[in-house]
Amino acid sequence: MNLFRLAGDMTHLLSVVVLLLKIHTIKSCAGISLKTQELYALVFAARYLDLFIHFISLYNTVMKLVFLASSFSIVWYMRRHKIVRRTYDKDHDTFRHHFLVLPCLVLALLINEKFTFREVMWAFSLYLEAVAILPQLVLLQRTRNIDNLTGQYVFFLGAYRVLYILNWIYRYFTEPHFVHWISWIAGIVQTLLYADFFYYYIMSWKNNVKLELPA
Numbered sequence: 001m002n003l004f005r006l007a008g009d010m011t012h013l014l015s016v017v018v019l020l021l022k023i024h025t026i027k028s029c030a031g032i033s034l035k036t037q038e039l040y041a042l043v044f045a046a047r048y049l050d051l052f053i054h055f056i057s058l059y060n061t062v063m064k065l066v067f068l069a070s071s072f073s074i075v076w077y078m079r080r081h082k083i084v085r086r087t088y089d090k091d092h093d094t095f096r097h098h099f100l101v102l103p104c105l106v107l108a109l110l111i112n113e114k115f116t117f118r119e120v121m122w123a124f125s126l127y128l129e130a131v132a133i134l135p136q137l138v139l140l141q142r143t144r145n146i147d148n149l150t151g152q153y154v155f156f157l158g159a160y161r162v163l164y165i166l167n168w169i170y171r172y173f174t175e176p177h178f179v180h181w182i183s184w185i186a187g188i189v190q191t192l193l194y195a196d197f198f199y200y201y202i203m204s205w206k207n208n209v210k211l212e213l214p215a
Contacts, residue, residue, distance in 0.1 A: 001059075004170055008163035009063060015156035016070045022149040023077050028087040031143060031150040034078045035097035035135035041071040042101070043132060047125035049118055092142045095135035104128040113182065123182055130190040133157065137197060137213075146211045155201050158194035161187055 023029055048064045055061065077084045108124035136154060140146055165187055171178045197213065204211040 002167060002170055002174075004163050004167035008160050008167055011156050011163055012160035013063075013066065015153050015160060016067070016074075018149055018153045018156060019074060020070060022153070023074065023084055026149075027081075027083045029078045029084050030087045030089060031140065031145065031147060032078065032088075032153075033093045033095070033136040033139045034075070034088060034090070035093055035095050036132055036139075037071065037074050037078060039097055039100065039128060039132035039135070041075050043125045043129045044068050044071050046121040046128070049121055089139070089143065093135065093139050095138045097135050100131050100134070101128065104131070111182065113180075126182055126186040130186040131193070133190070133193055137193065140197075141213045141215055144212050144215060146213070151201060151204075151211045154194075154197060158191070158198060161191050161194070165191060 019032065022032075044064075044067050048068055051061070051064050051068075078088050079085060104127040105124050107127050108120050112119050112123040133154075140150070140154070165184075168178075168180070168184060168187070200213055201211055
């Protein structure tokens with residue numbers, strides 16, 4: 001654990017809190033991609049298969065439970081809640097996200113740290129997380145109607161990955177033999193996907209104007 005890792009975890013947690021605040025308090029999921037939320041639920045389900053068989057620390061276990069519970073609860077809200085589901089923009093959230101799952105699974109079968117079920121699922125979760133934000137970004141580009149909470153949610157989600165990259169750099173120089181190419185490459189790809197959003201988010205904040213992404 002180091003400052004970058006802790007900041008990354010807290011930023012990731014903050015993104016979830018912002019999204020749950022929007023859904024639970026305002027009773028709206030407008031501007032949120034259900035496809036992305038389903039992909040994240042699958043990411044955490046695949047990544048945390050060791051939840052009850054491999055104990056690292058209380059902090060680690062709590063964070064796993066939080067991200068699992070929050071991701072599936074968000075999907076439930078968007079699909080089943082009688083008020084929230086009415087605000088879901090299914091007409092614009094049409095990214096065929098299932099086409100992302102199979103290539104990521106195949107890649108995980110081919111490129112992993114060890115050919116075991118848990119390690120393949122871990123690699124699969126990393127590859128899928130790298131591209132899970134795509135439906136959300138496409139939805140924002142199509143609607144161009146980005147409220148403050150939605151913009152903050154996506155920004156914090158991207159910032160968490162940037163902080164994790166700083167965490168990896170720090171650990172590379174302070175821990176012997178710290179090399180995890182799969183995590184690093186997937187994380188860099190994920191961060192690059194946010195680059196365009198980061199630019200327009202920062203510019204909107206700097207100029208004090210409403211956030212809009214180019215179509």
